[in-house]
Amino acid sequence: MASxxxxxxxxxxxVPRDGGEAGSQLKRSIGLFQLIMIGVGGTIGTGIFFxxxxxxxxxxxxxxxxFVIAGTVAGLSVLCYAELASSVPxxxxxxxxxxxTLGELPAMGVAACLLLEYGVSTAAVAVGWSQYVNQxxxxxFGFEFPHELLYAPEEGGIINLPAVILIFLCMGLLxxxxxxxxxxxxxxxxxxxxxxxxxxxxxxxxxxxxxFANFAPFGFAGVMTGAGIIxxxxxxxxxxxxxxxxxxxxRRNLPIALIAALIVxxxxxxxxxxxxxxxxxxxxxxxxxxxLSAILENIVGATWPGxxxxxxxVISIFSVTLVVLYGQTRILFAMxxxxxxxxxxxxxxxxxxxxxxxxxxVSVIVGILAGVLPINFLAEMTSIGTLAAFLVVSIAVMxxxxxxxELERKFRVPLYPVIPILSIIGCLWIIKxxxxxxxxxxxxxxxxVLVWYYFTxxxxxxxxxxIDTGMIVLTGPGRYRLASEGVYGxxxxxxxxxxxxxxxDLDPAGSEPRR
Amino acid sequence: xxxxxxxxPNHASEAAIHLAVLLARSYDRDLVVAxxxxxxxxxxxxxxxxxxxxxxxxxxxxxxxxxxxLIPSDIRVRTVVHGASSARRGLLEVCEAEKxxxxxxxxxxxxxxxxxxxxxxxxxxxxxxxxxxxxxHGFALEPGARLSRVTAAYSGSExxxxxxxxxxxxxxxxxxxxxxxxxxxxPRAFASAGVGLQxxxxxxxxxxxxxRAHTTEILGEIEQSGRVxxxxxxVVGAGKNWREALRAIPWEGTEVLLLGSSSxxxxxxxSLGSHAAKILRAAPVPVVLVPRRAxxxxxxxxRAE
Numbered sequence: 001m002a003s004x005x006x007x008x009x010x011x012x013x014x015v016p017r018d019g020g021e022a023g024s025q026l027k028r029s030i031g032l033f034q035l036i037m038i039g040v041g042g043t044i045g046t047g048i049f050f051x052x053x054x055x056x057x058x059x060x061x062x063x064x065x066x067f068v069i070a071g072t073v074a075g076l077s078v079l080c081y082a083e084l085a086s087s088v089p090x091x092x093x094x095x096x097x098x099x100x101t102l103g104e105l106p107a108m109g110v111a112a113c114l115l116l117e118y119g120v121s122t123a124a125v126a127v128g129w130s131q132y133v134n135q136x137x138x139x140x141f142g143f144e145f146p147h148e149l150l151y152a153p154e155e156g157g158i159i160n161l162p163a164v165i166l167i168f169l170c171m172g173l174l175x176x177x178x179x180x181x182x183x184x185x186x187x188x189x190x191x192x193x194x195x196x197x198x199x200x201x202x203x204x205x206x207x208x209x210x211x212f213a214n215f216a217p218f219g220f221a222g223v224m225t226g227a228g229i230i231x232x233x234x235x236x237x238x239x240x241x242x243x244x245x246x247x248x249x250x251r252r253n254l255p256i257a258l259i260a261a262l263i264v265x266x267x268x269x270x271x272x273x274x275x276x277x278x279x280x281x282x283x284x285x286x287x288x289x290x291x292l293s294a295i296l297e298n299i300v301g302a303t304w305p306g307x308x309x310x311x312x313x314v315i316s317i318f319s320v321t322l323v324v325l326y327g328q329t330r331i332l333f334a335m336x337x338x339x340x341x342x343x344x345x346x347x348x349x350x351x352x353x354x355x356x357x358x359x360x361x362v363s364v365i366v367g368i369l370a371g372v373l374p375i376n377f378l379a380e381m382t383s384i385g386t387l388a389a390f391l392v393v394s395i396a397v398m399x400x401x402x403x404x405x406e407l408e409r410k411f412r413v414p415l416y417p418v419i420p421i422l423s424i425i426g427c428l429w430i431i432k433x434x435x436x437x438x439x440x441x442x443x444x445x446x447x448x449v450l451v452w453y454y455f456t457x458x459x460x461x462x463x464x465x466x467i468d469t470g471m472i473v474l475t476g477p478g479r480y481r482l483a484s485e486g487v488y489g490x491x492x493x494x495x496x497x498x499x500x501x502x503x504x505d506l507d508p509a510g511s512e513p514r515r
Numbered sequence: 516x517x518x519x520x521x522x523x524p525n526h527a528s529e530a531a532i533h534l535a536v537l538l539a540r541s542y543d544r545d546l547v548v549a550x551x552x553x554x555x556x557x558x559x560x561x562x563x564x565x566x567x568x569x570x571x572x573x574x575x576x577x578x579x580x581x582x583x584x585l586i587p588s589d590i591r592v593r594t595v596v597h598g599a600s601s602a603r604r605g606l607l608e609v610c611e612a613e614k615x616x617x618x619x620x621x622x623x624x625x626x627x628x629x630x631x632x633x634x635x636x637x638x639x640x641x642x643x644x645x646x647x648x649x650x651x652h653g654f655a656l657e658p659g660a661r662l663s664r665v666t667a668a669y670s671g672s673e674x675x676x677x678x679x680x681x682x683x684x685x686x687x688x689x690x691x692x693x694x695x696x697x698x699x700x701x702p703r704a705f706a707s708a709g710v711g712l713q714x715x716x717x718x719x720x721x722x723x724x725x726x727r728a729h730t731t732e733i734l735g736e737i738e739q740s741g742r743v744x745x746x747x748x749x750v751v752g753a754g755k756n757w758r759e760a761l762r763a764i765p766w767e768g769t770e771v772l773l774l775g776s777s778s779x780x781x782x783x784x785x786s787l788g789s790h791a792a793k794i795l796r797a798a799p800v801p802v803v804l805v806p807r808r809a810x811x812x813x814x815x816x817x818r819a820e
Contacts, residue, residue, distance in 0.1 A: 030712075042709070085711070093710045118709075178702035178715060185705060235709060242711035327708035330718070334710075337717060348722040350671025350729060353699060355718060 010103030013096075013338070013463055030246050032253045038243060039261025041189040042236030042323070044196065048272055049292060049313045050128035051233055054376045056285035059226030061277045062216035064270050066226030071266035073227070073426035074234035075258065077390035079413050080397040080420050081241035082254045086410035087400065093242065093331055094389045094396075099338065101396040101403070104464075105450070108457060110392045111335055112449035116442065117385030118328035119362070121232055122167065122321055123370035124378035127152075129317040130162035135290035136310040139303045152374045163370035170322045171363035174329065175349075175356050181322055188319030193268075195312025198305075199292050200271050206279035206299030214282070224433040231430060232382040233269065237261060250410040325366065329358045339460040340453070380438040387427045388442070394423040517545045517593075520619040521606045522582045523635075524550055524574035528621025530650035532585045534801045535619040537769060538648060541662035541689040545591045547613045548582045550575035551605030554598035572596055587658065603638040610645060617803070619648045628652075629758075629796045640804060648771065648803045649795075660769045664692040664746070665803075667773040668794060669730055671697070676733055678775035678810050683737040683744050685773075692746030693737065695730045696772075698760040698794065699723075699753050723751050758797040770800050776807045 030038070052063070059066045084097040095114055099107035130150060138144045151157025173181050216223060240258050247253050272292070276285075280295050288294055290310060297306035329345075333355055336345035349356040369378070397413060397420050413419050431439070458464065520535035522528070532548075539546040552571040575596045586592050595613070599605030610618050623633030630651050632640070640647055667682035669675050679695050686693040699722065704715045730749040737747055754760035774791050795802055 090711070090713070096711075178704070178718075179700070182703045182705060238709045242709060246712050323705045323708045326705050327710045327714075330708065330710040330714040333717060333721075334714075337721075346721055348718055348725055350697075350722060350725050351675075353702070353718070353722045355721075 008458055008461075008464060009105040011461075011463055011467065012101065012103050013099045013107075029248070030243050031248050032257055035240055035243060035247055035253055035257035036260045036264070039237050039240040039257060040193075040264050042239040043234055043261065043265045044193060044236075044268055048196065048233060048269055049192075049317055050131060050290070050375070051230055051379065052273060052276055053285045053288040053291040054379055055226040055229045056277070056282050058218065058229065059222045060214060060217040060282050061212045062223045063226050063230075063277070064273050065216075065223050066230050067233075067266060067269045067273060069223065069227040070230040070430070071234055071262055071269070073423065073430060074231065074237055074390070075262045076419055076423035076426055077394055078237045078241050078258050078262075079255065080394040080423055081238050081390070082250075082258060082411050083397050083409060083413045084393060084400065085241045085243075086250050086254065087407050093238070093327070093334075094393045095331055096334060097396055098392055101400045102392070104340075104458070104461060105453065106392060108340060108450060108453040109446055110389055111331070111340065112446040113385045113388040113392070114331050115328070115385075115449070116445055117232070117235070117382055117389060118324055118331060119366050120369060120378050120385065121235065121382040122324045122328060122366045123163070123373065124232075124375060124382050125317055125320045125324065126163035126166045126366075126370040127160055127373075127375045127378060129166050129314065129321065130160050131289035132293060132310045132313040132317065133162045133166075135293045136307065136314055139307040139310060152372050154374045159371040161371070164367045166318065166321055167325070167363050167367040167370055170318070170325050171359055173322060174326055174359050175352060175354055177352055177354060178326075181326065185319045185322055188315050188322075191312055192316025192319070195309055195316060196268060196272055198312070199296065199309050200275045202296055202305045203275035203279045203292075203299060206295075207275075208278060211277055211279075211281050217282075221433065224430065228383050228387075228430045228434045229376070229379055230383075232379060232386050234262075234265065235382075235386050237265070251412070254411045255414065325359075325362065328362050328366070329355055332358055332362065337462070339462040339465070340457045377438070380434055381441065384431060384434055384438055384442045387431050388446075391424055391427040391431075394420045394427070517547045517613045517615050518542065518617045518619060519547045519549055519606070519610050519613055519615040520582070521602075521609075522548060522550050522578045523602070524552065524571065524578045528650065529585060530652055530654035531619050531621035532582050533654055533656040534648055534650035534771075535617075536586055536590055537656055537660060537662055537801075538617050538619065538771075539590050540660075541691065542616065544616060545593060546586065547593050547595055547609065547615070548579050548586075549595040549597060549606060549609040549613075550578050551597050551599050551602045551609070553602075554600060568598075589659070601638075602635045603642060606639060607642055610643075615645055617646055617648050618643060619650070621650055622652045629798050630802055631796070644806055646803050646805045648801055650801045651798060654801055657768070662686075662689045662691045662771065663767050663769040664694055665689070665744075665771055665773055666694040666696050666766075666800075668775070668791070669695045669697045669726065669733070670775070670790060671726060671729065674807060674810060675775050676729070678773060678805055679730075679733050680736060680740070681805070681810050681812075682773045683740070683747070684742050686744040687742035690745060692748070693744040694747070695733060695749045696764060697723075697726045697730070697751050698757065698790075699751070700756055700760055701753060719753070723753075726751060756797075757793040761794065761797045761799060766800050772798055772800050772802045774802055774804050775810060776805065 055063050055066055081094070084094075084101070088097050088100045090096040090100065093114060095107055095111045098110040134145050134150055145162065147156065148158040149161040152160055173184060237258065240254070240261055247257075276292065276295055279299050285291065290313070293306040293310040293313065296309055297303055332341050332345040335341035336343060336358075344361070345355065345358040347355060347357050398417060400407065401416070518535055518539040520531055522531070535546055538544070552568070552575045554568075579594045579596065583592055583594060595609055597605045597609050599608055606618060609615070618639065620636045620639065622630045623636060628651065630649050632649070636647075636649060665682050665686035667679040669679055679693075683693045699719060701719060702715050704712045708714065727749060734747050734749065737743065750764045752760045752763040754763050772794075774794060
């Protein structure tokens with residue numbers, strides 16, 4: 001039973017209706033406070049340590065508004081995210097949501113965005129880290145890395161060596177095992193919050209209101225471009241949304257947690273940005289590496305506060321790199337399980353229980369990106385990937401409401417359809433202000449992934465094989481159901497897995513699958 | 516060829532005696548009950564030292580007598596009081612002299628479940644070249660009981676696969692079944708990675724499939740070897756922590772858990788990997804720790820037959 005091209009491109013992965021995947025043991029265990037902490041911990045630190053020196057030259061002191069706008073748009077999208085997460089209880093981020101709502105081709109589009117978002121943001125964060133490592137080493141040992149080993153070729157160097165080293169350190173930790181990485185991450189999240197509060201406490205002593213004189217030198221356009229660059233600093237908020245299936249009382253707690261986390265995060269960002277701007281003229285931000293650290297050193301006239309911030313940044317940015325690298329490997333894992341990425345990405349090492357080959361491949365590619373690309377380009381690429389993924393999620397919420405109105409939703413977007421539409425407009429609005437080169441590269445990359453999908457993923461699709469073998473039957477335009485409830489139940493059981501299809505006789509003539 | 520059980524003066528672990536009886540009966544070996552007392556150093560004929568030595572020997576004898584009283588009549592028993600500069604060295608010397616195939620010890624702590632290693636048993640693990648069996652506190656035996664099953668812990672490493680093959684040969688010798696067991700604690704997911712808190716579920720599922728595929732291969736190899744155990748099976752124990760993971764699978768009262776040595780340790784001796792140490796602490800049944808050289812010998816036996 002071969003399906004037509006249109007059917008193939010828009011085949012939709014059935015939504016599990018039993019409220020969760022087999023094997024999930026974390027049922028409704030996360031309370032409101034923990035949810036807020038997930039959002040705050042997951043968000044703060046991604047960009048604030050080094051993004052100011054990228055955004056202030058473009059937005060001026062009005063960068064504060066850039067933070068608020070980026071935060072608001074992220075918040076709107078994240079509400080949409082929360083509805084999908086609570087109604088499509090699968091892991092794998094917006095890729096899985098798109099696969100279960102819009103179809104295989106849009107899911108691959110989202111996957112392209114996510115690969116860009118995760119892969120590139122790991123690289124971006126690693127590059128920011130290297131600036132702080134350099135500052136720390138300089139303050140403590142009086143030694144500075146040679147320019148050639150600290151900057152990308154476009155910035156006059158050869159390779160950003162500390163960034164590459166960081167990626168490989170994270171790779172080692174992730175290969176060793178997730179448990180250790182989680183503990184390391186928790187410690188680092190707490191460190192980064194403490195360090196930012198320290199920055200505000202010391203930095204506020206250097207307050208000079210004159211620094212706000214020329215508030216928005218490039219007007220509203222500058223503010224919006226700044227928001228685009230800053231946007232990826234809010235990516236961590238989607239972690240709250242993805243906890244939808246495990247949150248207690250999600251209908252009430254999810255939106256409260258999202259909004260509370262958003263307020264706390266935006267508050268901290270604005271506070272740090274205000275402190276930084278009050279302490280240093282906006283003209284001095286351009287090209288400043290290890291910005292927060294340098295600001296404190298200028299105020300106090302001694303290196304120790306800068307050293308504290310640099311040390312904190314080194315620890316906390318390490319955690320961000322670790323987390324994002326982890327996210328990247330798990331998304332590729334989910335794609336590989338669906339037949340959308342090569343099989344090597346789903347190989348789990350039996351001794352360490354981690355996808356080792358996957359982690360190594362991702363780390364090598366991200367290491368190369370971090371080593372040779374300049375930071376502002378990386379930051380913009382991350383933002384556009386995130387924006388595009390959020391855009392699709394916002395569309396998917398509306399599609400799913402129409403297509404599956406009866407589906408149980410543990411959380412529903414308030415003010416529907418205003419919020420999804422505002423979210424779409426907001427995302428598009430920020431995207432249009434990104435530099436043309438960013439948009440071209442993004443479009444090129446997405447096209448490349450889709451071409452790859454057309455020639456490879458489409459044929460290897462596990463869902464496609466299930467349909468062709470009659471395990472899943474066509475029930476309507478673009479919609480499929482598993483052949484029977486019994487088969488569906490077995491599919492989620494441990495003894496039968498979609499991978500078992502490999503051992504089946506997939507006869508194109510449509511004979512019954514042999515087991 | 517014997518099974519040696521070490522008893523400490525003033526503290527004869529009943530659990531260790533029960534385990535030693537189980538192994539001696541199942542493998543049809545003589546049981547040697549050994550107690551080590553410290554020798555004077557340098558050896559002196561002074562009166563005080565002789566008195567002290569006499570006291571120690573008396574204590575050791577008392578401990579041995581208490582142990583022997585627990586041993587059923589169907590077991591052939593010999594007793595040894597051996598003088599050595601340390602308990603660890605003394606027990607190793609007894610094992611060598613008695614051509615021991617197993618050294619049996621008791622758990623150090625009497626509190627809680629699982630096995631706690633004391634300084635002597637920990638030192639012995641580092642130095643022993645034969646498998647060391649350790650009984651959890653409270654381990655007891657029904658009259659006439661024999662080893663019913665050997666559960667070999669499989670971690671996925673090559674050494675661990677060899678341990679399983681070797682364990683199968685040992686189980687076959689004792690007329691027991693073999694069970695291949697893998698354990699995992701569900702790793703917590705990164706809260707902020709944005710891929711959902713269930714991201715790890717799929718990895719764990721894939722891991723289980725890989726483990727099951729590997730163990731099926733090992734089972735095939737066991738079945739091809741000359742000495743096939745009574746029964747063969749594969750289980751995976753999962754839980755939030757190691758205690759839960761170990762208790763997720765059923766255990767029999769006359770079963771031992773075979774644990775291999777860390778592949779990072781010295782070739783001949785037992786060094787516990789981080790997982791093995793955790794499994795040991797949570798073990799509900801006696802654990803037999805196998806040094807890598809013994810694993811190789813097991814394997815050679817399994818393949819030769």
